[in-house]
Amino acid sequence: MPITDHSHAQIAGTGNGAAHEGKVALAQRVIILLDRLGRLTRELQFADGLNPAQWEALRFLAQANKYSRSPTALAHYLGATKGTVSQTLIALESKGLITRCKKTEDRRQVDLCLTEAGQAMLVKDPMQTLEQATLEVADELGIQMVKGLSRLLHDLQTRNQISEFGVCQDCSLFCVNAQQNGADAATGICGNNGEAIETGEKAKICVNYKTAN
Ligand code: SF4
Structure with a gap:
C-alpha cells in the first residue's frame, strides 16, 4: 500500500478496523522515512575519500x-x-x-x-551535518525519538539475533556483579568475565553488552 499524507485521515477513522488501518499506515510511513533517512545518511558518507x-x-x-x-x-x-x-x-x-x-x-x-x-x-565526520539538522528536532522531540528508535532497534536486533552493543551503565551484567562484589559503583566489575572496569571504559560500547529484561 503506498504511503501518502492521507494516513492522518485513515488514523482518524472510526471503529477497530479503521483504527488498525491507521496504525498500519503510520507504521508504513515510519518505515519509509527511516529508509529515506538511511539512504540520505549513506550518501552523505561518501566524503574525504572514504565510504x-x-x-x-x-x-x-x-x-x-x-x-x-x-x-x-x-x-x-x-x-x-x-x-x-x-x-x-x-x-x-x-x-x-x-x-x-x-x-x-x-x-x-x-x-x-x-x-x-x-x-x-x-573531526571531519560528515554525520555532523545530520547532527546539526537533528539538534532542532531533538529540542522538541528528542526523548520520544530516542525512546521510539531505541525500542525499534532493540526489537529488530532481538528478532534477528544481532548483538545489541551498549555501555556498562546500562548493562545488566555490570549492575549484577557490581552489587554482588560490593565494587565501587564508579568503576564496577564486568559480570561477563569478573574483570574490573576502568572509569574510562565504562562509557564505551561493548560487544558483550546485555540489556536488562
Ligand atoms: S559485558 Fe561489556 S557492557 Fe556489560 S559490564 Fe561487561 S564490559 Fe560492561
Missing part, C-alpha cells in the same frame, strides 16, 4: 571498549561479513587511519586502534 562503511568503522573504533576493538566485534556491529569488514580495515590501514596495537593485558592479542590521522579524520 560509509569506512566512516562507520572509524566511529566504532573511537567508541568501542577493550573487548570490542576487533574485526569480529566490528562485523557484528555493522551487520557485515568478516570478509567485507576485512576489506574495510585493509583500506583504512592503507590510508594510515587505523593500526593494530598489542593489548596491554595480553601482548599476544591485538586491538584495532585509531591513529592520530584517524582521530583527525573523525
